[in-house]
Amino acid sequence: MSPMTAIKENALQSLLRHEGPVCSVYFRLEARPEQEDEAQQRWHALARSLSDQRVDTATIEALGDRVRAALPGSGVLAAFAAEGEILFATELPGADLADTAIRTALPRLLPVLEWRQNHPAHVLALVDRAGADLETYPDGGTEALRQTITGADDEIVRNAPGGMSQGRFQNRAEDSWEHNAARVATALSRAVGRVSAHLVLLAGDVRALQYLTKHLPKAVRHQVTIRTVSGGRGHDGAGTLRSAQVEAATLAAAAEETSETLRNLAEERRPGGHAVEGMRATLTALAHRQVSTLLVTQDGPDGRTAWFGPAPTDVSVRRRKALEPGGPALDLTGAPLADVAVRAALLTGADVRVIELGRADAPAQGIGALCRYS
Known part of the structure; x- marks a missing residue:
């Protein structure tokens, strides 16, 4: 590995x-x-x-x-x-x-x-009837954790002498394929959990993939999107095509996650909902550690400046910020709005979602947030 x-x-x-x-x-x-x-x-x-x-x-x-x-x-x-x-x-x-x-x-x-x-956590499984090669990628991973799973059962060929024994040999082979697939399913489930993946990509023998999908726990099947890609184990000439398909699948998964986040933002903007949008409201939520996911466009519609101080929650639309009501004000440093918001989000444990500039469903003023509480 x-x-x-x-x-x-x-x-x-x-x-x-x-x-x-x-x-x-x-x-x-x-x-x-x-x-x-x-x-x-x-x-x-x-x-x-x-x-x-x-x-x-x-x-x-x-x-x-x-x-x-x-x-x-x-x-x-x-x-x-x-x-x-x-x-x-x-x-x-x-x-x-x-x-x-x-x-x-x-x-x-x-x-x-x-x-x-755009490179979300995912697992690629190259499967045959004897086992599988797994490639596990964390969020933003550039190299995989590689793992080879070999089934315990080696009766994988349905060659048989014919006659009365034919069915028995076929059943033994089918049993071996299924047992091996069950072992692969266990390893695949662990890989998904290791990186909290929501995307599984499968390639290989059709019958082995059927058994593998059968033995994946329901919890895993509900957690992940499963897609098939070309090729299988070994050097089959499908590597280049498969790489392109993997890239397309991860980009599609990222785009769907962005769309789902924006749908959640729209739903939570109702009165009493757990969402804010716009520069002032979002910075206020960041200052109170309310934000669970920050949404910010690639480039703001203008060169807006926000202000930050030493603590992650020292953020404001103003150059000076009162630390306590009626108390002394803290002099803050100016920086682009997106950079200030990203710093506050990451240092307070929030996620960040970068939104394509010009999307009709982007938050007002190019910035918004889903909050832990309202």
């Missing part, structure tokens, strides 16, 4: 707890070695931009080292640094983002969060 890698919540929280400005870099990687010179030129342009923003040399050099370590590669490198130290870095395979380097009061995490939500 190889370890799972993912964009972990505690790593993002550690980044958001950093005090002081942060450099956020998104850099498009080049897969072919002959493109490395072009990539280096693009990095030098970003480095000059950071220098113009008065970023210290040590921080620029640390980012440059991280960029060079990622080449050659594919997708986009997201790296965040301050005071000569890389605070957090991850590669986003398949991402299509322009090169960006900016120094701001808070890290620009929306592209990372959007990429993570």
